[in-house]
Amino acid sequence: MFCRQCEQTQDHIACRSVGICGKSAETSAMQDGLVHLLKRMGVMATAARGAGANEKEMYQVNWWTLRSAFSTLTNVNFDEERIAEFIREGLTIQKKLEELIQSKGGKVPNLDPVAIGDTDTASLEEFGYTVSVPKLKDCMGNDDCFSLVEIGTYGAKGVCAYAAHCHQLGYMNEEVMAGLHEVFAKLASNEADMNGLLANVLRVGELNGKVLAMLDEAHASNFGVPEPTQVKVTATEGKAILVSGHDLKDLEELLKQTESTSINVYTHGEMLPAHSYPGLKKYPHLVGNYGTAWQAQKFEFSTFPGPVIVTTNCILEPRRMYKDRIYSMNEVGVSGVKHLESRDFSEVIAKAKECKGFPKTITPAQYHTVGFNHRAVLPLAGDVIEGVKKGDISRIFLIGGCDGSQFDRNYFTELAEELPEDTLILTLGCAKNRFIHSQKLLNQTLANGMPRIMDMGQCNDSYSAIVVATELAKALDCTVNDLPLSLCLSHLEQKAAAVLLTLLNMGVKNIRLGPSLPAYITPNVLNVLVENYNLMPTGNVHDDIKGMMAGR
Ligand code: FS2
Ligand code: SF4
Numbered sequence: 001m002f003c004r005q006c007e008q009t010q011d012h013i014a015c016r017s018v019g020i021c022g023k024s025a026e027t028s029a030m031q032d033g034l035v036h037l038l039k040r041m042g043v044m045a046t047a048a049r050g051a052g053a054n055e056k057e058m059y060q061v062n063w064w065t066l067r068s069a070f071s072t073l074t075n076v077n078f079d080e081e082r083i084a085e086f087i088r089e090g091l092t093i094q095k096k097l098e099e100l101i102q103s104k105g106g107k108v109p110n111l112d113p114v115a116i117g118d119t120d121t122a123s124l125e126e127f128g129y130t131v132s133v134p135k136l137k138d139c140m141g142n143d144d145c146f147s148l149v150e151i152g153t154y155g156a157k158g159v160c161a162y163a164a165h166c167h168q169l170g171y172m173n174e175e176v177m178a179g180l181h182e183v184f185a186k187l188a189s190n191e192a193d194m195n196g197l198l199a200n201v202l203r204v205g206e207l208n209g210k211v212l213a214m215l216d217e218a219h220a221s222n223f224g225v226p227e228p229t230q231v232k233v234t235a236t237e238g239k240a241i242l243v244s245g246h247d248l249k250d251l252e253e254l255l256k257q258t259e260s261t262s263i264n265v266y267t268h269g270e271m272l273p274a275h276s277y278p279g280l281k282k283y284p285h286l287v288g289n290y291g292t293a294w295q296a297q298k299f300e301f302s303t304f305p306g307p308v309i310v311t312t313n314c315i316l317e318p319r320r321m322y323k324d325r326i327y328s329m330n331e332v333g334v335s336g337v338k339h340l341e342s343r344d345f346s347e348v349i350a351k352a353k354e355c356k357g358f359p360k361t362i363t364p365a366q367y368h369t370v371g372f373n374h375r376a377v378l379p380l381a382g383d384v385i386e387g388v389k390k391g392d393i394s395r396i397f398l399i400g401g402c403d404g405s406q407f408d409r410n411y412f413t414e415l416a417e418e419l420p421e422d423t424l425i426l427t428l429g430c431a432k433n434r435f436i437h438s439q440k441l442l443n444q445t446l447a448n449g450m451p452r453i454m455d456m457g458q459c460n461d462s463y464s465a466i467v468v469a470t471e472l473a474k475a476l477d478c479t480v481n482d483l484p485l486s487l488c489l490s491h492l493e494q495k496a497a498a499v500l501l502t503l504l505n506m507g508v509k510n511i512r513l514g515p516s517l518p519a520y521i522t523p524n525v526l527n528v529l530v531e532n533y534n535l536m537p538t539g540n541v542h543d544d545i546k547g548m549m550a551g552r
Pocket of ligand 2: 073
Protein backbone atom coordinates (compact mmCIF):
# COMPACT_ATOMS: atom_id res chain seq x y z
CA MET A 1 0.00 0.00 0.00
CA PHE A 2 1.02 3.61 -0.43
CA CYS A 3 -1.49 6.07 0.99
CA ARG A 4 -0.64 9.68 1.79
CA GLN A 5 -4.02 11.31 1.40
CA CYS A 6 -4.12 12.68 4.93
CA GLU A 7 -1.90 14.74 7.20
CA GLN A 8 -1.23 12.00 9.76
CA THR A 9 0.45 9.75 7.18
CA GLN A 10 3.39 7.64 8.39
CA ASP A 11 6.67 9.60 8.73
CA HIS A 12 5.03 12.34 6.63
CA ILE A 13 5.84 10.17 3.60
CA ALA A 14 3.05 7.59 3.20
CA CYS A 15 1.41 4.72 5.05
CA ARG A 16 3.11 1.72 3.53
CA SER A 17 2.24 -1.43 5.46
CA VAL A 18 -0.84 -0.43 7.45
CA GLY A 19 -2.50 2.97 7.81
CA ILE A 20 -1.92 5.13 10.87
CA CYS A 21 -5.74 5.24 10.72
CA GLY A 22 -5.85 1.44 10.83
CA LYS A 23 -6.62 0.94 7.13
CA SER A 24 -5.32 -2.41 5.87
CA ALA A 25 -3.22 -2.82 2.73
CA GLU A 26 -6.10 -4.80 1.21
CA THR A 27 -8.68 -2.04 1.80
CA SER A 28 -6.19 0.55 0.58
CA ALA A 29 -5.69 -1.36 -2.69
CA MET A 30 -9.45 -1.71 -3.11
CA GLN A 31 -9.87 2.04 -2.57
CA ASP A 32 -7.16 2.73 -5.18
CA GLY A 33 -9.19 0.66 -7.63
CA LEU A 34 -12.37 2.54 -6.73
CA VAL A 35 -10.68 5.94 -7.18
CA HIS A 36 -9.43 4.77 -10.58
CA LEU A 37 -13.00 3.90 -11.52
CA LEU A 38 -14.27 7.25 -10.20
CA LYS A 39 -11.93 9.07 -12.57
CA ARG A 40 -12.97 6.92 -15.54
CA MET A 41 -16.60 7.45 -14.58
CA GLY A 42 -15.91 11.16 -14.86
CA VAL A 43 -14.98 10.64 -18.52
CA MET A 44 -18.06 8.51 -19.21
CA ALA A 45 -20.50 10.81 -17.37
CA THR A 46 -19.11 13.86 -19.19
CA ALA A 47 -19.61 12.08 -22.52
CA ALA A 48 -23.17 11.13 -21.53
CA ARG A 49 -24.02 14.77 -20.77
CA GLY A 50 -22.37 15.78 -24.04
CA ALA A 51 -24.68 13.33 -25.81
CA GLY A 52 -27.68 15.02 -24.17
CA ALA A 53 -28.34 12.93 -21.04
CA ASN A 54 -30.65 14.77 -18.67
CA GLU A 55 -30.59 15.19 -14.89
CA LYS A 56 -32.89 12.24 -14.27
CA GLU A 57 -30.77 9.97 -16.45
CA MET A 58 -27.64 11.09 -14.57
CA TYR A 59 -29.07 10.58 -11.08
CA GLN A 60 -27.73 7.06 -10.56
CA VAL A 61 -24.18 7.91 -11.58
CA ASN A 62 -24.28 11.15 -9.58
CA TRP A 63 -25.30 9.41 -6.37
CA TRP A 64 -22.83 6.58 -6.92
CA THR A 65 -20.05 9.13 -7.44
CA LEU A 66 -20.78 10.88 -4.15
CA ARG A 67 -21.10 7.72 -2.07
CA SER A 68 -18.10 5.98 -3.61
CA ALA A 69 -15.79 8.96 -3.23
CA PHE A 70 -16.98 9.57 0.36
CA SER A 71 -16.25 5.94 1.26
CA THR A 72 -12.55 6.46 0.42
CA LEU A 73 -12.03 9.41 2.79
CA THR A 74 -9.86 8.99 5.88
CA ASN A 75 -11.68 7.22 8.72
CA VAL A 76 -14.83 6.39 6.76
CA ASN A 77 -14.79 2.85 5.42
CA PHE A 78 -12.36 0.11 6.41
CA ASP A 79 -14.46 -2.72 5.00
CA GLU A 80 -12.78 -4.09 1.87
CA GLU A 81 -15.91 -5.98 0.83
CA ARG A 82 -18.09 -2.85 0.95
CA ILE A 83 -15.54 -1.01 -1.24
CA ALA A 84 -15.59 -3.95 -3.66
CA GLU A 85 -19.39 -3.60 -3.82
CA PHE A 86 -19.02 0.06 -4.83
CA ILE A 87 -16.72 -1.03 -7.68
CA ARG A 88 -19.13 -3.69 -8.89
CA GLU A 89 -22.06 -1.27 -8.74
CA GLY A 90 -19.97 1.32 -10.59
CA LEU A 91 -19.10 -1.09 -13.39
CA THR A 92 -22.82 -1.79 -13.92
CA ILE A 93 -23.55 1.94 -14.00
CA GLN A 94 -20.69 2.49 -16.45
CA LYS A 95 -22.18 -0.12 -18.79
CA LYS A 96 -25.58 1.58 -18.60
CA LEU A 97 -23.96 4.94 -19.38
CA GLU A 98 -22.32 3.44 -22.47
CA GLU A 99 -25.73 2.22 -23.65
CA LEU A 100 -27.25 5.62 -22.90
CA ILE A 101 -24.58 7.41 -24.93
CA GLN A 102 -25.13 5.02 -27.85
CA SER A 103 -28.92 5.42 -27.65
CA LYS A 104 -28.46 9.17 -28.00
CA GLY A 105 -26.14 8.82 -30.99
CA GLY A 106 -23.05 9.89 -28.99
CA LYS A 107 -19.56 8.47 -29.10
CA VAL A 108 -18.57 6.16 -26.23
CA PRO A 109 -15.13 7.25 -24.99
CA ASN A 110 -12.35 4.77 -25.33
CA LEU A 111 -11.19 4.42 -21.74
CA ASP A 112 -7.49 3.69 -21.31
CA PRO A 113 -6.16 0.13 -21.38
CA VAL A 114 -5.99 -0.05 -17.57
CA ALA A 115 -9.42 -1.61 -17.26
CA ILE A 116 -10.92 -3.63 -14.43
CA GLY A 117 -11.31 -7.29 -15.42
CA ASP A 118 -12.67 -9.96 -13.05
CA THR A 119 -14.81 -8.62 -10.24
CA ASP A 120 -14.32 -11.15 -7.47
CA THR A 121 -12.81 -9.54 -4.37
CA ALA A 122 -9.31 -11.03 -4.83
CA SER A 123 -9.10 -9.88 -8.47
CA LEU A 124 -10.34 -6.39 -7.63
CA GLU A 125 -7.74 -6.10 -4.89
CA GLU A 126 -5.04 -7.32 -7.29
CA PHE A 127 -6.18 -4.68 -9.77
CA GLY A 128 -5.95 -1.98 -7.08
CA TYR A 129 -2.22 -2.59 -6.69
CA THR A 130 -1.73 -1.78 -10.39
CA VAL A 131 -3.19 1.74 -9.95
CA SER A 132 -1.55 2.72 -6.66
CA VAL A 133 -0.06 6.20 -6.21
CA PRO A 134 3.58 5.23 -7.02
CA LYS A 135 2.48 3.34 -10.17
CA LEU A 136 0.41 6.27 -11.44
CA LYS A 137 3.16 8.77 -10.56
CA ASP A 138 5.78 6.77 -12.49
CA CYS A 139 3.38 6.49 -15.39
CA MET A 140 2.90 10.28 -15.49
CA GLY A 141 6.62 10.92 -15.18
CA ASN A 142 6.31 14.40 -13.68
CA ASP A 143 6.21 14.68 -9.89
CA ASP A 144 4.87 18.25 -9.79
CA CYS A 145 2.01 17.49 -12.16
CA PHE A 146 1.25 14.34 -10.21
CA SER A 147 1.21 16.38 -7.01
CA LEU A 148 -1.53 18.49 -8.61
CA VAL A 149 -3.38 15.29 -9.57
CA GLU A 150 -3.28 14.22 -5.93
CA ILE A 151 -4.38 17.64 -4.62
CA GLY A 152 -7.26 17.60 -7.12
CA THR A 153 -8.24 14.03 -6.26
CA TYR A 154 -8.25 14.49 -2.49
CA GLY A 155 -10.02 17.84 -2.77
CA ALA A 156 -12.65 16.35 -5.11
CA LYS A 157 -13.25 13.54 -2.62
CA GLY A 158 -13.93 16.19 0.02
CA VAL A 159 -16.41 17.97 -2.27
CA CYS A 160 -18.18 14.66 -2.89
CA ALA A 161 -18.46 14.09 0.87
CA TYR A 162 -20.06 17.50 1.41
CA ALA A 163 -22.35 16.93 -1.58
CA ALA A 164 -23.34 13.54 -0.13
CA HIS A 165 -24.41 15.35 3.07
CA CYS A 166 -26.52 17.66 0.87
CA HIS A 167 -28.14 14.67 -0.80
CA GLN A 168 -29.13 13.26 2.60
CA LEU A 169 -31.06 16.51 3.11
CA GLY A 170 -32.76 16.36 -0.28
CA TYR A 171 -30.34 18.57 -2.24
CA MET A 172 -28.38 17.65 -5.37
CA ASN A 173 -27.17 20.10 -8.01
CA GLU A 174 -26.75 18.77 -11.55
CA GLU A 175 -24.47 21.64 -12.56
CA VAL A 176 -22.12 20.87 -9.67
CA MET A 177 -22.21 17.17 -10.52
CA ALA A 178 -21.33 17.93 -14.15
CA GLY A 179 -18.42 20.01 -12.86
CA LEU A 180 -17.27 17.23 -10.54
CA HIS A 181 -17.35 14.68 -13.35
CA GLU A 182 -15.27 17.01 -15.52
CA VAL A 183 -12.77 17.38 -12.69
CA PHE A 184 -12.52 13.58 -12.37
CA ALA A 185 -12.21 13.26 -16.16
CA LYS A 186 -9.26 15.67 -16.13
CA LEU A 187 -7.69 13.64 -13.31
CA ALA A 188 -8.08 10.49 -15.43
CA SER A 189 -5.94 11.87 -18.24
CA ASN A 190 -2.30 11.12 -17.86
CA GLU A 191 -1.21 14.36 -19.43
CA ALA A 192 1.51 16.31 -17.57
CA ASP A 193 -0.35 19.56 -18.15
CA MET A 194 0.77 21.84 -15.29
CA ASN A 195 -1.53 24.79 -16.07
CA GLY A 196 -4.54 22.60 -16.82
CA LEU A 197 -4.07 20.64 -13.60
CA LEU A 198 -3.64 23.83 -11.58
CA ALA A 199 -6.88 25.19 -13.06
CA ASN A 200 -8.53 21.86 -12.23
CA VAL A 201 -7.43 22.19 -8.59
CA LEU A 202 -8.96 25.67 -8.34
CA ARG A 203 -12.13 24.38 -9.98
CA VAL A 204 -12.40 21.86 -7.15
CA GLY A 205 -12.31 24.82 -4.75
CA GLU A 206 -14.94 26.68 -6.75
CA LEU A 207 -17.28 23.67 -6.82
CA ASN A 208 -16.78 23.14 -3.11
CA GLY A 209 -17.81 26.74 -2.44
CA LYS A 210 -21.11 26.03 -4.22
CA VAL A 211 -21.61 22.79 -2.34
CA LEU A 212 -20.91 24.40 1.05
CA ALA A 213 -23.47 27.12 0.26
CA MET A 214 -25.98 24.43 -0.70
CA LEU A 215 -25.28 22.52 2.53
CA ASP A 216 -25.83 25.65 4.59
CA GLU A 217 -29.18 26.17 2.86
CA ALA A 218 -30.08 22.48 3.22
CA HIS A 219 -29.44 22.52 6.98
CA ALA A 220 -31.44 25.71 7.54
CA SER A 221 -34.36 24.61 5.36
CA ASN A 222 -34.58 21.21 7.06
CA PHE A 223 -34.02 22.22 10.68
CA GLY A 224 -34.51 25.99 10.90
CA VAL A 225 -32.05 28.84 11.37
CA PRO A 226 -29.42 27.87 13.95
CA GLU A 227 -29.19 30.09 17.01
CA PRO A 228 -26.66 30.40 19.83
CA THR A 229 -27.57 27.66 22.30
CA GLN A 230 -26.05 26.34 25.51
CA VAL A 231 -25.39 22.61 25.30
CA LYS A 232 -25.01 20.49 28.40
CA VAL A 233 -21.74 18.57 28.17
CA THR A 234 -22.22 16.49 31.31
CA ALA A 235 -24.37 13.36 31.66
CA THR A 236 -28.07 13.11 32.51
CA GLU A 237 -29.45 10.14 34.43
CA GLY A 238 -31.11 7.49 32.26
CA LYS A 239 -30.78 5.18 29.26
CA ALA A 240 -28.77 6.69 26.45
CA ILE A 241 -27.87 6.59 22.74
CA LEU A 242 -24.85 8.43 21.31
CA VAL A 243 -24.79 9.75 17.72
CA SER A 244 -21.54 10.69 16.00
CA GLY A 245 -20.64 11.89 12.49
CA HIS A 246 -22.29 14.75 10.62
CA ASP A 247 -25.67 13.70 9.18
CA LEU A 248 -28.34 15.63 11.06
CA LYS A 249 -31.16 13.86 9.19
CA ASP A 250 -30.17 10.56 10.80
CA LEU A 251 -30.19 12.25 14.20
CA GLU A 252 -33.62 13.78 13.54
CA GLU A 253 -35.08 10.40 12.61
CA LEU A 254 -33.61 8.83 15.74
CA LEU A 255 -35.11 11.61 17.86
CA LYS A 256 -38.55 10.91 16.37
CA GLN A 257 -38.27 7.17 16.98
CA THR A 258 -37.09 7.61 20.59
CA GLU A 259 -39.65 10.28 21.47
CA SER A 260 -41.78 8.14 23.75
CA THR A 261 -39.13 5.74 25.03
CA SER A 262 -37.56 7.81 27.83
CA ILE A 263 -34.16 7.15 26.23
CA ASN A 264 -31.89 10.20 26.12
CA VAL A 265 -29.97 11.06 22.97
CA TYR A 266 -26.47 12.59 23.05
CA THR A 267 -24.38 14.07 20.26
CA HIS A 268 -20.70 13.23 19.84
CA GLY A 269 -17.94 14.98 17.91
CA GLU A 270 -19.14 16.92 14.89
CA MET A 271 -22.82 16.32 15.78
CA LEU A 272 -22.45 18.99 18.49
CA PRO A 273 -23.94 21.88 16.43
CA ALA A 274 -27.20 19.89 16.10
CA HIS A 275 -28.27 21.46 19.41
CA SER A 276 -28.49 24.90 17.79
CA TYR A 277 -31.21 24.00 15.23
CA PRO A 278 -34.81 24.70 16.30
CA GLY A 279 -35.99 21.58 14.45
CA LEU A 280 -33.71 19.40 16.58
CA LYS A 281 -33.44 21.18 19.91
CA LYS A 282 -37.23 21.05 20.25
CA TYR A 283 -36.80 17.40 21.31
CA PRO A 284 -36.30 17.49 25.10
CA HIS A 285 -34.61 14.09 25.08
CA LEU A 286 -31.73 15.52 22.99
CA VAL A 287 -30.09 16.11 26.34
CA GLY A 288 -26.51 17.02 25.57
CA ASN A 289 -23.13 16.36 24.06
CA TYR A 290 -20.83 13.60 25.24
CA GLY A 291 -17.10 13.41 24.54
CA THR A 292 -14.84 15.38 22.29
CA ALA A 293 -13.36 14.80 18.82
CA TRP A 294 -13.15 11.60 16.78
CA GLN A 295 -9.67 10.52 17.84
CA ALA A 296 -10.82 10.11 21.47
CA GLN A 297 -13.66 7.77 20.52
CA LYS A 298 -12.04 4.51 21.63
CA PHE A 299 -12.05 5.78 25.20
CA GLU A 300 -15.29 7.75 24.96
CA PHE A 301 -17.35 5.02 23.27
CA SER A 302 -15.97 2.47 25.77
CA THR A 303 -17.25 4.50 28.70
CA PHE A 304 -20.60 5.49 27.17
CA PRO A 305 -23.30 3.29 28.77
CA GLY A 306 -25.39 2.71 25.65
CA PRO A 307 -25.26 2.10 21.90
CA VAL A 308 -23.37 4.39 19.51
CA ILE A 309 -24.37 5.28 15.94
CA VAL A 310 -21.70 6.58 13.55
CA THR A 311 -23.48 8.33 10.67
CA THR A 312 -20.41 9.52 8.74
CA ASN A 313 -16.72 10.14 9.38
CA CYS A 314 -14.89 9.61 11.60
CA ILE A 315 -14.84 5.99 12.77
CA LEU A 316 -11.93 3.99 14.16
CA GLU A 317 -11.60 0.20 14.47
CA PRO A 318 -13.76 -0.42 17.58
CA ARG A 319 -12.50 -1.99 20.79
CA ARG A 320 -14.03 -5.36 21.66
CA MET A 321 -15.77 -3.83 24.68
CA TYR A 322 -18.16 -1.79 22.51
CA LYS A 323 -18.08 -3.61 19.17
CA ASP A 324 -21.48 -5.22 19.87
CA ARG A 325 -23.12 -1.83 20.52
CA ILE A 326 -21.73 0.35 17.72
CA TYR A 327 -23.62 0.77 14.45
CA SER A 328 -22.46 2.31 11.17
CA MET A 329 -24.63 4.10 8.61
CA ASN A 330 -24.36 5.53 5.09
CA GLU A 331 -20.82 5.37 3.65
CA VAL A 332 -19.24 4.30 6.94
CA GLY A 333 -18.06 0.71 7.28
CA VAL A 334 -15.90 -1.48 9.48
CA SER A 335 -15.85 -5.23 9.02
CA GLY A 336 -17.76 -6.90 11.88
CA VAL A 337 -19.69 -3.75 12.81
CA LYS A 338 -23.46 -3.86 12.28
CA HIS A 339 -24.39 -1.58 9.35
CA LEU A 340 -27.84 0.02 9.38
CA GLU A 341 -29.18 -0.02 5.83
CA SER A 342 -32.04 2.36 6.61
CA ARG A 343 -33.15 4.83 9.26
CA ASP A 344 -35.01 2.14 11.18
CA PHE A 345 -33.41 2.39 14.63
CA SER A 346 -35.48 -0.28 16.40
CA GLU A 347 -32.42 -2.50 16.97
CA VAL A 348 -30.46 0.42 18.46
CA ILE A 349 -33.37 1.35 20.72
CA ALA A 350 -33.64 -2.25 21.95
CA LYS A 351 -29.88 -2.24 22.64
CA ALA A 352 -30.19 1.02 24.61
CA LYS A 353 -32.85 -0.60 26.80
CA GLU A 354 -30.45 -3.50 27.55
CA CYS A 355 -27.55 -1.18 28.44
CA LYS A 356 -27.06 0.42 31.83
CA GLY A 357 -27.48 4.08 30.98
CA PHE A 358 -26.11 6.89 33.16
CA PRO A 359 -26.63 6.77 36.92
CA LYS A 360 -27.73 9.78 38.93
CA THR A 361 -24.82 12.20 39.17
CA ILE A 362 -23.93 14.91 41.64
CA THR A 363 -21.31 16.53 39.37
CA PRO A 364 -22.31 20.11 38.56
CA ALA A 365 -23.59 20.49 34.99
CA GLN A 366 -21.26 22.12 32.44
CA TYR A 367 -22.18 23.81 29.20
CA HIS A 368 -20.71 24.90 25.85
CA THR A 369 -22.37 27.42 23.54
CA VAL A 370 -22.83 26.54 19.85
CA GLY A 371 -24.79 28.05 16.97
CA PHE A 372 -22.78 31.05 15.77
CA ASN A 373 -23.85 30.44 12.19
CA HIS A 374 -23.42 33.41 9.84
CA ARG A 375 -27.08 34.23 10.36
CA ALA A 376 -26.37 34.75 14.07
CA VAL A 377 -23.00 36.46 13.62
CA LEU A 378 -23.88 38.93 10.86
CA PRO A 379 -26.32 40.92 13.03
CA LEU A 380 -23.30 41.45 15.31
CA ALA A 381 -21.11 42.68 12.41
CA GLY A 382 -21.76 46.32 13.34
CA ASP A 383 -20.54 45.69 16.90
CA VAL A 384 -17.48 43.83 15.60
CA ILE A 385 -16.58 46.66 13.20
CA GLU A 386 -17.10 49.28 15.90
CA GLY A 387 -15.04 47.17 18.33
CA VAL A 388 -12.22 46.98 15.79
CA LYS A 389 -12.39 50.73 15.07
CA LYS A 390 -12.41 51.63 18.78
CA GLY A 391 -9.54 49.23 19.44
CA ASP A 392 -11.64 46.98 21.71
CA ILE A 393 -11.07 44.10 19.30
CA SER A 394 -7.44 43.98 18.18
CA ARG A 395 -7.88 41.21 15.60
CA ILE A 396 -10.19 38.40 14.48
CA PHE A 397 -8.90 34.83 14.21
CA LEU A 398 -10.42 31.86 12.47
CA ILE A 399 -9.01 28.70 14.05
CA GLY A 400 -10.67 25.75 12.39
CA GLY A 401 -10.37 22.41 10.68
CA CYS A 402 -9.66 18.89 11.83
CA ASP A 403 -8.52 17.49 15.12
CA GLY A 404 -6.22 14.47 15.34
CA SER A 405 -4.20 12.56 17.85
CA GLN A 406 -0.68 13.90 17.29
CA PHE A 407 1.00 15.88 20.00
CA ASP A 408 1.91 18.74 17.64
CA ARG A 409 -1.78 19.54 17.30
CA ASN A 410 -1.38 21.25 20.69
CA TYR A 411 -0.23 24.17 18.54
CA PHE A 412 -3.91 25.14 18.16
CA THR A 413 -4.56 24.96 21.92
CA GLU A 414 -1.51 27.10 22.63
CA LEU A 415 -2.45 29.52 19.89
CA ALA A 416 -5.96 30.05 21.26
CA GLU A 417 -4.68 30.33 24.83
CA GLU A 418 -1.81 32.70 24.02
CA LEU A 419 -3.65 35.14 21.75
CA PRO A 420 -4.22 38.59 23.30
CA GLU A 421 -7.48 38.66 25.25
CA ASP A 422 -8.93 41.38 23.05
CA THR A 423 -8.97 39.10 20.00
CA LEU A 424 -12.16 37.49 18.71
CA ILE A 425 -11.86 33.77 17.89
CA LEU A 426 -14.18 32.19 15.35
CA THR A 427 -13.96 28.42 15.15
CA LEU A 428 -15.44 25.47 13.29
CA GLY A 429 -14.67 21.82 12.57
CA CYS A 430 -13.42 19.38 15.15
CA ALA A 431 -10.12 21.26 15.78
CA LYS A 432 -12.01 23.39 18.29
CA ASN A 433 -11.99 20.48 20.73
CA ARG A 434 -8.34 21.40 21.26
CA PHE A 435 -9.32 24.56 23.14
CA ILE A 436 -13.04 25.01 23.81
CA HIS A 437 -12.80 23.24 27.14
CA SER A 438 -9.63 25.11 28.19
CA GLN A 439 -10.14 26.61 31.66
CA LYS A 440 -8.12 29.60 30.48
CA LEU A 441 -10.71 30.42 27.82
CA LEU A 442 -14.02 29.43 29.42
CA ASN A 443 -16.76 32.09 29.44
CA GLN A 444 -14.50 34.90 28.18
CA THR A 445 -16.14 38.00 26.78
CA LEU A 446 -14.81 41.00 24.85
CA ALA A 447 -14.96 44.61 26.06
CA ASN A 448 -18.32 45.11 24.30
CA GLY A 449 -19.82 42.07 26.03
CA MET A 450 -19.66 39.76 23.00
CA PRO A 451 -18.48 36.18 23.60
CA ARG A 452 -14.79 35.93 22.76
CA ILE A 453 -15.08 32.47 21.16
CA MET A 454 -17.83 31.85 18.62
CA ASP A 455 -18.37 28.22 17.59
CA MET A 456 -19.70 28.32 14.02
CA GLY A 457 -20.33 24.57 13.78
CA GLN A 458 -19.07 21.55 11.87
CA CYS A 459 -16.48 21.79 9.11
CA ASN A 460 -19.63 21.28 6.99
CA ASP A 461 -20.55 24.82 8.14
CA SER A 462 -17.41 26.44 6.68
CA TYR A 463 -19.70 28.52 4.47
CA SER A 464 -20.55 30.55 7.58
CA ALA A 465 -16.93 31.71 7.92
CA ILE A 466 -16.84 32.59 4.22
CA VAL A 467 -20.04 34.65 4.48
CA VAL A 468 -18.88 36.48 7.60
CA ALA A 469 -15.49 37.33 6.06
CA THR A 470 -16.95 38.52 2.74
CA GLU A 471 -19.70 40.54 4.43
CA LEU A 472 -17.22 42.22 6.81
CA ALA A 473 -15.03 43.07 3.80
CA LYS A 474 -18.05 44.55 2.01
CA ALA A 475 -18.99 46.63 5.04
CA LEU A 476 -15.44 47.96 5.36
CA ASP A 477 -15.10 48.42 1.59
CA CYS A 478 -11.97 46.28 1.37
CA THR A 479 -10.99 42.76 0.35
CA VAL A 480 -10.97 39.75 2.69
CA ASN A 481 -7.16 39.95 2.61
CA ASP A 482 -7.30 43.52 3.99
CA LEU A 483 -9.47 42.60 6.98
CA PRO A 484 -7.93 42.41 10.46
CA LEU A 485 -8.43 38.66 10.14
CA SER A 486 -5.97 35.75 10.38
CA LEU A 487 -6.78 32.21 9.31
CA CYS A 488 -5.12 29.28 10.99
CA LEU A 489 -6.27 25.91 9.70
CA SER A 490 -5.69 22.52 11.22
CA HIS A 491 -6.02 20.02 8.42
CA LEU A 492 -6.11 16.27 8.45
CA GLU A 493 -8.37 14.81 5.82
CA GLN A 494 -9.92 15.47 2.44
CA LYS A 495 -12.85 17.66 3.49
CA ALA A 496 -10.30 20.08 4.93
CA ALA A 497 -8.38 19.92 1.63
CA ALA A 498 -11.56 20.93 -0.22
CA VAL A 499 -12.19 23.87 2.14
CA LEU A 500 -8.59 25.06 1.71
CA LEU A 501 -8.99 24.96 -2.09
CA THR A 502 -12.21 26.99 -1.77
CA LEU A 503 -10.34 29.68 0.16
CA LEU A 504 -7.49 29.69 -2.37
CA ASN A 505 -9.95 29.89 -5.25
CA MET A 506 -11.44 32.96 -3.54
CA GLY A 507 -7.94 34.49 -3.52
CA VAL A 508 -7.59 34.36 0.27
CA LYS A 509 -3.95 34.85 1.27
CA ASN A 510 -1.75 34.40 4.35
CA ILE A 511 -3.42 31.20 5.57
CA ARG A 512 -1.39 29.25 8.12
CA LEU A 513 -1.75 25.51 7.69
CA GLY A 514 -0.66 22.87 10.18
CA PRO A 515 0.41 20.99 12.08
CA SER A 516 2.42 19.86 9.03
CA LEU A 517 2.02 20.25 5.29
CA PRO A 518 0.57 17.36 3.29
CA ALA A 519 3.12 14.81 2.04
CA TYR A 520 1.65 14.99 -1.47
CA ILE A 521 2.72 18.59 -2.09
CA THR A 522 6.09 18.79 -3.88
CA PRO A 523 8.47 21.71 -3.16
CA ASN A 524 7.73 23.26 -6.57
CA VAL A 525 3.97 23.11 -6.09
CA LEU A 526 4.41 24.55 -2.60
CA ASN A 527 6.39 27.41 -4.15
CA VAL A 528 3.47 28.16 -6.45
CA LEU A 529 1.12 28.25 -3.44
CA VAL A 530 3.52 30.45 -1.48
CA GLU A 531 4.07 32.86 -4.37
CA ASN A 532 0.39 33.17 -5.26
CA TYR A 533 -1.26 32.90 -1.85
CA ASN A 534 1.49 33.26 0.74
CA LEU A 535 0.33 29.95 2.23
CA MET A 536 2.43 29.29 5.34
CA PRO A 537 3.07 26.24 7.48
CA THR A 538 2.35 26.78 11.17
CA GLY A 539 5.59 27.36 13.10
CA ASN A 540 6.44 28.54 16.56
CA VAL A 541 3.24 29.76 18.27
CA HIS A 542 4.75 32.96 19.67
CA ASP A 543 6.43 33.96 16.41
CA ASP A 544 3.22 33.15 14.50
CA ILE A 545 1.14 35.28 16.88
CA LYS A 546 3.57 38.17 16.44
CA GLY A 547 3.32 37.83 12.65
CA MET A 548 -0.46 37.51 12.60
CA MET A 549 -1.02 40.42 14.98
CA ALA A 550 1.11 42.49 12.59
CA GLY A 551 -1.14 41.40 9.71
CA ARG A 552 1.28 38.91 8.19
FE1 FS2 B 1 -13.18 17.09 11.59
FE2 FS2 B 1 -11.92 17.31 9.50
FE3 FS2 B 1 -15.49 15.78 10.47
FE4 FS2 B 1 -14.34 17.82 9.21
S1 FS2 B 1 -11.81 15.42 10.81
S2 FS2 B 1 -12.95 18.99 10.57
O1 FS2 B 1 -12.83 17.71 7.79
O2 FS2 B 1 -15.19 16.15 8.69
O3 FS2 B 1 -15.00 17.24 11.07
FE1 SF4 C 1 -2.43 6.72 6.24
FE2 SF4 C 1 -4.18 8.73 6.20
FE3 SF4 C 1 -4.09 6.96 4.23
FE4 SF4 C 1 -5.02 6.27 6.64
S1 SF4 C 1 -5.95 7.74 5.19
S2 SF4 C 1 -3.67 5.06 5.35
S3 SF4 C 1 -3.65 7.45 7.95
S4 SF4 C 1 -2.50 8.42 4.77
